[in-house]
Amino acid sequence: MKIRRISAAAAVVAAGALVLGACSGPAGSTIEEDTAVNVGWNEPFRSTNNLTSNGNATTNANILYLMNSFFNYYDGDLKLAKNEDFGKYEVVSEDPFKVKYTINEGVKWSDGTAVDAADLILYWGSQNDQFDTVTGDDVEYGEDGSIDAKDAAAVYFDGSSPAMNLITDFPEIGDDGRSVTLSYTEPRSDWEVSFQASPIAAHALAKLALGIDDPKEGKQAVEDAFKNDDKEALAKLSKSFNNDFNFTKLPAEKEKYLSYGAYVITDYVENQYLTLSANKDYTWGPKPKVESVTIRYTEDPLASVTALQNGEVDLIAPQSSVDVLKTLDGIDGISYTTGDEGTYEHVDLTFNNGGPFDPATYGGDAEKAKLVREAFLKTIPRQEIIEKLIKPLNPDAKTRDSFTVVPGAANYDEVVKNNGSDAWTNVDIDGAKALLAQAGVTTPIDVRFLYGKSNVRRANEFQLISASAAQAGFNVLDNGDDAWGSKLGNGTYDASLFGWQSTNTYALNSEANYITDGLNNFGGYSNEKVDGWYKDMSTNTDADKETELIINIEKQMNDDAFGVNIFQFPGVVAHRDVLKGVSTIALSPTIFWNYWDWEISADDTLEGPTETPAPAES
Incomplete structure (x- = not known):
């Protein structure tokens, strides 16, 4: 049997059709230099690969939402909207059911490599059980979230999607390598939220797993491994896929945290904070207004409120309690809302x-x-x-x-x-x-x-x-x-x-x-x-x-x-009044869903904590 484990603190993201919204906002948004927003959260980030059990957690989804782009997203009214700045999709056949996904020209990873069909193939293949040669019973799980098959030559991708399992044929690649067409063995009612580009780069996986430095060769190797069902290559790819993108502090290998969204990770201190800085090359969606976002971690809800009061963080969504609400009531310059999450x-x-x-x-x-x-x-x-x-x-x-x-x-x-x-x-x-x-x-x-x-x-x-x-x-x-x-x-x-x-x-x-x-x-x-x-x-x-x-x-x-x-x-969202544009929805990624609307009041500034180091080189 497949056995999956998830790590999260307050809430676990229910997988199956994990869709994290893409960017949507006012056209022409520009970054305001030297602006920063600090957000309090209750559990440290642990993986850039949310397609695995260890990565499939709310705390990771928040960061990946800031780092990646998507074909569609849920807006403030929980209506599904397309992000055509990133790419497009269309049903090209009803019987058999086929859907074509195309990524726009110019969309690229933070190392300059194009996001293309290889990254779409990686999503499909890693979530398709047909490539596994062993089951979860033949896998050992480490306390740190690591996953190792007992047989080193085994293929075991720690991810599974019922929708992707309905696509048994290798997807058709077209448009100079920017599109794939998925052919389903039967229709699927939630198909529109069941597919996206991989959160980890195919060429990065190829480098870490297969030792291929050239991005073009690496992409081709990933495509070929799935197309030819090359068990030797897939065994190496699956082991790297399961483990190499898990980390609790900034890795030396940049391949482990590449971005193709509005922000890029630039610093991460274990159990303390993670900083993302604006991706200067990002044009496939409205740009955010804030130059950097730092997530600060504490499990203690009252400690989050204290951090908000002291100006160490600007936005929090702690677990609600009588003490939390009472404390928030007594803080000047703070606004908060309550309601069911x-x-x-x-x-x-x-x-x-x-x-x-x-x-x-x-x-x-x-x-x-x-x-x-x-x-x-x-x-x-x-x-x-x-x-x-x-x-x-x-x-x-x-x-x-x-x-x-x-x-x-x-x-x-x-x-x-x-x-x-x-x-x-x-x-x-x-x-x-x-x-x-x-x-x-x-x-x-x-x-x-x-x-x-x-x-x-x-x-x-x-x-x-x-x-x-x-x-x-x-x-x-x-x-x-x-x-x-x-x-x-x-x-x-x-x-x-x-x-x-x-x-x-x-x-x-x-x-x-x-x-x-x-x-x-x-x-x-x-x-x-x-x-x-x-x-x-x-x-x-x-x-x-x-x-x-x-x-x-x-x-x-x-x-x-x-x-x-x-x-x-019972939920509560609180923020400093100088931070404008704060909103939340009842789906993951909650308070992060409209980060592009965040801005600093023209007549005030956000003062971050004095101990915050300068962002590391991107």
Whole structure:
């Protein structure tokens, strides 16, 4: 099976169709010299390759959004808009379904090399499972996010896309190497947000993996490796693809952080800050007004507020709390807004690690394992968590009761009414005890519980869950870890608490979380019916049919005791008043989506922290 792990702090980006918006803004924007914006964030950047499990995280997506360009993006109204300054795409055949993508002339990487078909081929090939010779069971995951196949000659790209798996033939290259035409084996309803140029350069990968210095030769080598299914070359490319673009401080090799967007990384000090400077050659989209952007890292929300108050940062989106809001209220020259975010909290159970929720623990007795899962989920105090932790921030807060639909969506109430989520509405200790007795298991039952240990709200959630579950005979063990994201999918825990953040508005956005061997299916859940309904959804264009499929999927997941959802994140965005143009959307990349609108008030300046060093040479 494919096993994928994601690392993130407050919210994980749900993969499957990861689309990070491109630039759009007023024509003729110009850089104001010596201007800088400092942004506070809760987790350090770790990879320029967000097509891998380690790279597929919100914190990385933010930086890559500033560094890369895309064929389309979500605007402030969550409408998909094309970025024709970068390139264009068009359906050239309905049967068979074919789409042509063309990158405009003049688009180039920050080293001057053209962005072209090789970078499109790399995206397709690295996300297409047909090239892998081993599965996730044959791969070792390091604590630092590294991935190594046990067989050095194996091909294993740590990335997968259901859409790219529908393109089995090598794409047709045209327009002097600037376009590719993708031929799907069947139509895909979310095709428009399922493809882009690779976030890492094909010629950079060729240099690091194959030792080819010439960019043109390197691009050709990458294309040939996929076209000819050259396992020797692909083994080297996949190992480099999985590991060489992960870093926690500025690498010596510039190939690891090339850009083809508005900004280029120019400095990175481990666990402290990352600085991006304007790409002077960038013309394939409106230019930003600010010359440099520095992201400063701290997990402590109140520390972020203090940094804002002191002028060390100019924009923050910390985890909301009563103390955060109270402190912000007392700061002059600061504006902030609150409201529900696109991220939601949930508890998932692990089905395949030999733990209490795995059928293998009971000699393959799936029904017994299911009874134990149901019993545990009946103890999770969702309403108590809402009352004690969330309502102080949002008096109207309610539990989120859907795995796939955002509260407030047109079909949310219909889905919730029919998806079986009412099984977890209230804590039922007596019911949980009865299920454990029916299963014939001995209590107490150890449950290793993974969460972000330094995250105060999640630590409080853990305490509430642990105390409630203990009443039914569960011994919930504290597996809290600040590096929790790097542990997702490694089998060392039985239940996990974290957040999902959507990247697009399609229901298929959740596919990779729940299908068998899905990129984000960390707990090993597998149900043929769920897989089939997602397959039906992939070609469906009827809204009523989609709701029917969603209900089928969610009812099955609740019947299987997959896990529970808890709440939609109460969000807060705060900024210094001298920073204009701040906005946010409910999809990744949230506060970064319109960075080109950021500007400094004409009658004031932003004073950055005095300890900030000059940007390193680009």
